Amino acid sequence: MAIPDPTTTEWVPLYSKNVIRGPAGPAGLPGPEGPQGIGTDVEYVGNYTPAIYNTGDIVVATDNIAYMCVKNGTTTPPEPWPITVGSGGNHAITHNTAGSDPLTDISGGIITSGTIPDARLTGTILNTTVTQHTSQINSINANAAFKNQANTFTSSIRAPDFTADSLYPLYALRSGDPANSRDFYIENWSQNLRIAAYNDDRSALQGNLSLSRGGNLFVSGSINERNRSYPIGEWIAYTPNLYGLTIQTTYASKYMLIGKTLYINFYFSATITLPSPPIALYLPSPYVAAIHSASYFLYGTGFGMAQASPGSNYLNLYKDIGGAALPTGATMIGGVATIEIQ
Numbered sequence: 001m002a003i004p005d006p007t008t009t010e011w012v013p014l015y016s017k018n019v020i021r022g023p024a025g026p027a028g029l030p031g032p033e034g035p036q037g038i039g040t041d042v043e044y045v046g047n048y049t050p051a052i053y054n055t056g057d058i059v060v061a062t063d064n065i066a067y068m069c070v071k072n073g074t075t076t077p078p079e080p081w082p083i084t085v086g087s088g089g090n091h092a093i094t095h096n097t098a099g100s101d102p103l104t105d106i107s108g109g110i111i112t113s114g115t116i117p118d119a120r121l122t123g124t125i126l127n128t129t130v131t132q133h134t135s136q137i138n139s140i141n142a143n144a145a146f147k148n149q150a151n152t153f154t155s156s157i158r159a160p161d162f163t164a165d166s167l168y169p170l171y172a173l174r175s176g177d178p179a180n181s182r183d184f185y186i187e188n189w190s191q192n193l194r195i196a197a198y199n200d201d202r203s204a205l206q207g208n209l210s211l212s213r214g215g216n217l218f219v220s221g222s223i224n225e226r227n228r229s230y231p232i233g234e235w236i237a238y239t240p241n242l243y244g245l246t247i248q249t250t251y252a253s254k255y256m257l258i259g260k261t262l263y264i265n266f267y268f269s270a271t272i273t274l275p276s277p278p279i280a281l282y283l284p285s286p287y288v289a290a291i292h293s294a295s296y297f298l299y300g301t302g303f304g305m306a307q308a309s310p311g312s313n314y315l316n317l318y319k320d321i322g323g324a325a326l327p328t329g330a331t332m333i334g335g336v337a338t339i340e341i342q
Contacts, residue, residue, distance in 0.1 A: 004081065006070075011078035014058070014066040042068075048077055180204075192218070225259070232258050240266065241282040243314070244274035245326075251334070255284050262287055262341045264315070266297075267334030272326050278316040279326055281306070287341045288313050297335025299326060306337040315339070 041056045048059040053069040059078065060066050067078035145151040169187035180199040187194050189210070196208040210218045222231030230236055235254040252267040266281060283289070289308035297306050297317070304326060306315040315337055319326050 010069065010071045010074040010076060011067040012070050013078070013081055014068060050075070050077075228257065235265065236284075238284045242270075243278070243280035243282075245270045245272045245279055245333075248330070260290070260341050262339045264337045264339070266337070269330070269332050271330050272328045275325065275328050280314040280316055282314045283339065285313075290340045290342045293337075293339050294321070295335060295337035297333060297337070299333045300331045304333075306335060308337075308339045
């Protein structure tokens with residue numbers, strides 16, 4: 001910057017009253033004696049107020065800088081001197097943490113060594129410096145994860161030690177979901193690894209899946225498999241299609257799936273209208289038998305055979321295992337057939 005003109009300058013800045021200075025360094029060698037000065041009274045008069053000031057008067061201006069008057073009869077207030085900030089120089093070894101001037105916008109390129117406290121490892125301070133200077137601050141990645149980029153962990157991650165069940169769980173929050181339907185927790189609960197759904201303040205458990213140390217899996221609700229819309233092990237009502245007989249009254253018509261095993265529970269009064277086989281009970285759509293199967297069922301006062309064939313979508317109902325036709329007329333038919341499906 002240009003040096004202020006001595007003929008027009010009225011105030012000269014001294015220093016900020018907020019500066020906390022470090023310890024004094026060692027004394028230097030004595031210098032040569034200077035020329036005799038012109039005597040001037042120096043007086044500190046406190047904060048600047050409008051008045052007439054003379055050479056030697058010291059005031060504190062509104063910018064908290066002390067200024068010395070260098071011209072008699074001065075009536076204008078001190079004005080800050082322009083400062084040009086240099087670049088490329090070395091930063092001080094330590095920084096004043098008690099002042100109101102925190103370090104901001106530091107390029108990661110000048111940080112070449114040392115340790116940054118974990119409390120300072122925030123996205124606001126590091127910002128894009130992390131991606132621009134990764135090779136120089138790799139040690140930071142060992143202590144902090146960042147929300148605005150993918151994180152790769154090279155060692156195991158654990159929650160703090162705890163003495164109560166699930167004191168420090170991992171949890172996932174979806175703030176856009178309805179109230180009390182937002183939180184899922186992964187927790188250690190009574191020696192079980194548990195994935196649990198809770199309400200918003202975690203005062204009510206809504207559902208959970210637990211894996212014991214013995215390898216046993218427990219669920220508080222049902223289990224759906226193979227992208228089916230209904231749970232395994234639960235009976236589902238359906239209306240059967242039949243061939244060769246007419247149902248009078250249906251007492252039971254349900255099926256259940258576990259894996260690739262189909263169970264059909266049928267029980268009704270019917271009138272058999274065809275004098276010869278096959279009498280057919282169709283499987284629930286879209287299931288098709290994978291192999292031959294035979295199940296016993298009751299009719300009238302005897303036992304019949306419900307038979308499935310590979311690729312068929314129905315059961316043939318026979319009078320016996322030999323494949324004889326059921327007698328025509330009114331009768332009761334009931335049983336549970338087991339079929340392996342494709």
